[in-house]
Amino acid sequence: MSMISPIRATLATLAAVLALTAAPAHAAQFTVSRGLNLDQWVTWPGPDRWDLKKVLGNFPEWKAFVSDDDLAGLRAAGLDFLRMPVDPAVFLVNADAARRKRLLDGVTGAVDRIRVAGLKVIVDLHTIPRGKGQKAPGTNRILSDPALFSAYRRLVNDVAGHLARYDADAVALELVNEPLLECGRHDTQWPRQLVDLHAAARAVNPKITLVVQGACWGSADGLAALDPKTLGDANVIWSFHAYDPFILTHQSASWAGEDVKHLSGLAYPFSGLRRRERKAAVDVNLERIDRDAPNGQRRKAADFLVKNAERLASPRRLKRTMREPFRTVARWAARNNIPHDRILLGEFGMIRQEYGKAPATRPEWRAAYYRDMIALAEENGFSWAMWSYGGAFGVVDAYDGEKAAPDVMNVVRALPRR
Known part of the structure; x- marks a missing residue:
């Protein structure tokens, strides 16, 4: 077998692969x-x-x-x-x-x-x-x-x-x-x-x-x-x-992590609520976090809620x-x-x-x-x-x-x- 045959075989294989890849475009x-x-x-x-x-x-x-x-x-x-x-x-x-x-x-x-x-x-x-x-x-x-x-x-x-x-x-x-x-x-x-x-x-x-x-x-x-x-x-x-x-x-999703699993009743759009309504929603959820979240997760979950509530109170944000x-x-x-x-x-x-x-x-x-x-x-x-x-x-x-x-x-x- 001549040395050129493997090269031709490789080129043929490459051409077939390129044709296969290009085919979907057409x-x-x-x-x-x-x-x-x-x-x-x-x-x-x-x-x-x-x-x-x-x-x-x-x-x-x-x-x-x-x-x-x-x-x-x-x-x-x-x-x-x-x-x-x-x-x-x-x-x-x-x-x-x-x-x-x-x-x-x-x-x-x-x-x-x-x-x-x-x-x-x-x-x-x-x-x-x-x-x-x-x-x-x-x-x-x-x-x-x-x-x-x-x-x-x-x-x-x-x-x-x-x-x-x-x-x-x-x-x-x-x-x-x-x-x-x-x-x-x-x-x-x-x-x-x-x-x-x-x-x-x-x-x-x-x-x-x-x-x-x-x-x-x-x-x-x-x-x-x-x-x-x-x-x-x-x-x-x-x-x-x-x-x-x-x-x-x-x-409220139990599989989505401690930051959200204890939350409920947060409206969309949160910015559409009156200030006292937003505060009431946050307070209820803070109480739930304090009651239900593990000791090592309470502060983190509460901070996550408060920071996001502040951010989402702005329609622009x-x-x-x-x-x-x-x-x-x-x-x-x-x-x-x-x-x-x-x-x-x-x-x-x-x-x-x-x-x-x-x-x-x-x-x-x-x-x-x-x-x-x-x-x-x-x-x-x-x-x-x-x-x-x-x-x-x-x-x-x-x-x-x-x-x-x-x-x-x-x-x-x-x-x-x-």
Whole structure:
């Protein structure tokens, strides 16, 4: 064999890879405008239940709680897509070929139901944080453990291949939810892993639109730290999540930290209250912190409340807080020549009620918050997806079969049609 043959083979391989990477730029693109996140789990079954027929046969689990009429109602309300969270952990723990196939078939069955309702779908591999003692791997373990990340890469490849049956303008794939890694200028782990996951998807599905987030929990800062040229792919939607101001959007959430888990009844907009009403709300929450927070956390939680209450008492500062993530992303898009219709506000919302607690907010506060966030997204030309269909942030369902107040969905119904 002559010495030139390996060189030619290498060049041919390189040309094939470049052709594959370039192909999506010329394919039909997935475009969306207004959307909603579906639920991930409703009953949160542990790994010991994953092989039960009622779990395996009903994955993703929301299919048992959302009817075809419900899906049609979302389309009639003016939404054009759903972001469909899929828990990757169920594929990664003791998953043999038979379970993986049933799960993948469950994903496509769910996609089919959504498509029949006239809605587009983002299949969202929805990694979430999980504690060290939990058998199911969370985002942190998946991204830090080389063996788990390799398994996750294979999952991305499997799901992308399974979705190749769909038209490219109907179904997209989101590679990871809210990477927990750092996102500064010198933090290179997530950019490297993103390139790896992108390649895994593109190897089997050159046409599907890929939805990409930055690190730092998928924040605007995390997106702004990415260099789009590292992917070299025009068929990408760039996503970020925004829950500002956090003290309002996550009040009472037990899983969101001591600073907010004891809070409740903080209105949006906080600046719209009279001074004595703001003081009364702060005083009630300070009493709750003093009563319920651990000794070592009381001062910190109280300081967090008082400082944020002072800041949010100003309409100008409240507006600036909410607008800042959009400005960050818009500046990044301008630097990188990213069209604004390729940017997605993938999650935003205001909590309704933490499970097992009294409602933390009022329907009219939530409606005002969603209305203002939608306005910020649309004035920037970004698409958006509310969090979420049911649960603590539910805009359609509440808990245990009850419906959420219709205020937020009425905001959506009142939007000018496109």
